[in-house]
Amino acid sequence: MMKDYIIKDINLAEAGKQRIEWARRHMPVLQKIKEQFESEKPLEGVNVVACLHVTVETANLIYTLKAGGANIALTASNPLSTQDDVAAALASGGIKTFAIKGENEKQYYECLEEALKIKPHVTLDDGADTIALVHSKHQELIKDIKGGCEETTTGVIRLRAMATDGALKYPVIAVNDAETKMMFDNRYGTGQSTIHGIMNATNILFAGKTIVVAGYGWCGRGVASRARGLGGNVVVVEVEPRKALEAVMDGFRVMPMMEAAKIGDLFITVTGDISVIRKEHFQAMKDQAIVCNSGHFNVEIDIPQLTKLSKEVNQIKNDVQEYVMQDDRRIYLLAEGRLVNLASAFGHPPEVMDMSFANQALAVRYINEKGRTLKNQVYRVPAEIDSRVAKLKLEAMGIEIETLTEEQDKYLHSWTLGT
Known part of the structure; x- marks a missing residue:
């Protein structure tokens, strides 16, 4: 039987909720997507295993996926990155959460094993540990998995190596490679x-x-x-x-x-x-x-x-x-x-993770809808998703950008116009 959670202390939940709310107010793009997900329920009945850093920003991604109808099991992607009050807040809200700061390697994989009991349709990774474990020990789960998403450079490197070797058994979206993630999260966040x-x-x-x-x-x-x-x-x-x-x-x-x-x-x-x-x-x-x-x-x-x-x-x-x-x-x-x-700190600021997790949420929807039609390869985030995240971020910042006139658009798409 699957456990409801493995965390340090459920009594830390209230402190975690307050910090999650603070982060939410600094993540307007993700909130726009959450509102859409609540209305459309694009993830109804979808089981998601998320192996991510358990932080206040991640909590807001999890709530967005839940708003879309997903059933989620969250586990940590690093033994020292878990914020125990956040894990408690998520667990107290009915999210299956398996993460304790300072867990050893054995505990780390026990938590990941517990999360996989949900039998995922979509996997979310920050480092590719879920995908690696599924492919090495739980290949029986692969038939039900539509695809996955990978959040970080290291994980994408691992997965591209798997794809090159013909070892990757389901498609993965490299969220890390979205411009609104890679340039902002990696540069400004890191x-x-x-x-x-x-x-x-x-x-x-x-x-x-x-x-x-x-x-x-x-x-x-x-x-x-x-x-x-x-x-x-x-x-x-x-x-x-x-x-x-x-x-x-x-x-x-x-x-x-x-x-x-x-x-x-x-x-x-x-x-x-x-x-x-x-x-x-x-x-x-x-x-x-x-x-x-x-x-x-x-x-x-x-x-x-x-x-x-x-x-x-x-x-x-x-x-x-x-x-x-x-x-x-x-x-x-x-x-x-x-x-x-x-x-030793709190990780990336919420304003940065707003874009990363907006890409993540929209990529999960894309995988759920298109995963069965994709080859077992690593894909870039579709350009329309990347562009949408950028536009939403600019809107949230109150910034307007220029638009092309019909003449300018024609000039850029024609080979007959020139000097």
Whole structure:
């Protein structure tokens, strides 16, 4: 029998409800979609498993899907990102919720297994763990699944690899790749919330420090620009030539991690890859260097190697571990190498997640309606959804944009007009 919830404390619900309401007021686009969903019920009878960060913003997405008629089971996509009061608020409102901040790996997958008992028609992921578990252990569920949605870069990478190998057994919408998600969520959301998490954990001054940002995708761009805005001397480490060139043209120093390791005061990884900071880099770092990660999984910093290099490990404050090297240098790891912006702060602001989750809600509707007609591939968010979210956001901000005249429209769509 499926449980109703696995959470820390149902008595935290009232505090969670108040914070969810605060976020709702800053998510006008999602509220417009919720109103439409309440009227049209496009998800009536649809079972949805959502493996997402359990935050106030996610709660508003869940309420939007529920308004559309969906039956939902929510589980955490990261052991340290759950806000326990939000989980309690959702559980008290009848949402099947399985998430506790600080759960270990065994508990994490027990919660995901519990959520899958709902037998989903649509899956929502932030990191592709639901899809991976379905494909590896619960292939009997695939016949009823119309499709899924993936929220983050790391998950999209995993899923495209599955599709290339012919292993993906149902279609997935890469919500991450919507322009109104990728450029805004990844750049403005990750940029601000990562700095917020580091400040919460350490209270360090950025001005005058050498900040090493590994990765110059949209997340790296956001982190680098915010760190520079606070007075940091930013170094970018990048493997892709075009992104590295862009970082140079944006005014940042670019170098290999081995060189950056010698001069960095603070290291922030946002690549989606494994062992970005590893043994040789730890050995080259200055005393009191700080390392943290804002990529989805805690693999970007090679923590096992850091541990082996250390003669002592101390928990010196919340979210800060001190690794004492054999030569008495100290390296500080934040938030156990997990998402520092969620583990040590609140994650992205609701104004940013408004667009991300608007795309998510509309993509769920699209999958429910079109999933059976799609191939087992990873698809971009349809352009009309992306454009609609942008328009709704502009309207919510009170901003009007120009419109083409008939003459201008004709000129742009004709090959016979010119000089």
